[in-house]
Amino acid sequence: MNLSVMDDAKLVTAYINGNERAFEILVNRHKDKVFTTIYLIVKDRKVAEDLMQDTFIKAIHTLKGGRYNEDGKFKPWLCRIAHNMAIDSFRKKQRNPLVTMEERGNLHNALDFSEESFEKETIELDTKNKLHALIQQLPESQRTVLIMRHFSGLSFKEISEETGVSINTALGRMRYALINLRKKMDESDLAYDKNFYRE
Amino acid sequence: MTKTFTENDVLKYFYNEVSKLEKEKIEDFLSCNNALTEFYCELLTTEELLEGKLEKPTEKTIQNILDYSNTLCLQN
Structure with missing residues (x-):
């Protein structure tokens, strides 16, 4: 069966059952939207890259730990994790402000x-x-x-x-x-x- | 009596958050309401402007995520 044409719910099930390729497709399918969500909140590419990893690590643990119960709503669930992580990070940053190279307008950074x-x-x-x-x-x-x-x-x-x-x-x-x-x-x-x- | 729809209804329709029946009713309503049709067209254009502007994470970040998942898989 061609995994790339499967919907998210089926890919999630396949991943929980040990199919790592299913997870790779899920990641590639949603990576840009998840990353953009984070980036627009934290406004720093490096922080966004770190939070992107944290988001998926949290998702991996939930899926592999058998605690996933958002049947059919994988993307909103994933984006909610990303959004919450980004908001937490943004609030922490507001308490401890630090000007980054990117915020100074370094176009070449990315x-x-x-x-x-x-x-x-x-x-x-x-x-x-x-x-x-x-x-x-x-x-x-x-x-x-x-x-x-x-x-x-x-x-x-x-x-x-x-x-x-x-x-x-x-x-x-x-x-x-x-x-x-x-x-x-x-x-x-x-x-x-x-x-x-x-x- | 014919139901009147608002911009909020069109917004839900635009993002596919209405039932099939409601969808048909909104489409009928749009066909005879210039103001809401204009609003819908504005949504389409703005969507077009926004859609191509997604940020992309680096390949390294993606690989780190996949490697992490694989490592856990091997441990189990």
């Missing part, structure tokens, strides 16, 4: 210096940084819902439970987050930047 793709990657990274800077400008309540819904893939019901607000409030915050983000994009002309669109 680049893989392949000569052929250097220019393309630089443009893409620059565009991404601009978008993420705009997301950071949103009010915290709106930013949180945007990250949880869009990047973590949590449902509005799950967001309302996580943040302690009603579903309608979560929906309203998401609506304002998207409207405000779009407005900021238009003001900065980023919405017209062709690098923003997928090829």
Whole structure:
């Protein structure tokens, strides 16, 4: 059976039964969304890499320890672990602030210096940084819902439970987050930047 | 009586958080409501803008995670 076409629930079962390849597919399927969720909260690539590992290690222990009971909801569960870890880390950092190289705008920090793709990657990274800077400008309540819904893939019901607000409030915050983000994009002309669109 | 839908309903529809029946009703409603259709189009465009902008972890981080899982597997 081709594992790569299996849904998450089946892959989780296969992994719990000892199939390491199933786990590899799960990791590769969700790594970017999980990592983006963390990165947008902690705003530091190195910290995000560490928290990404911690997130999956926690998931591994829960799965292998037979304590996983989120049948069919692997991605929201994983993203919730990532989100909680990132929030904990962000709060700790707020108590003990430290300015990193990345926050000083060191563009090269995250680049893989392949000569052929250097220019393309630089443009893409620059565009991404601009978008993420705009997301950071949103009010915290709106930013949180945007990250949880869009990047973590949590449902509005799950967001309302996580943040302690009603579903309608979560929906309203998401609506304002998207409207405000779009407005900021238009003001900065980023919405017209062709690098923003997928090829 | 025809049910009126709001932007919040369209948002739930956009993120596939409505029942099949509700989905059909919202689609019917969108077909005759310019303001909500415009809102839906805005969502689609914003989604497009956001979707290509995922950050990627390094291969080393991924390998560390897979190695960790493999090590536990070998121990058991």
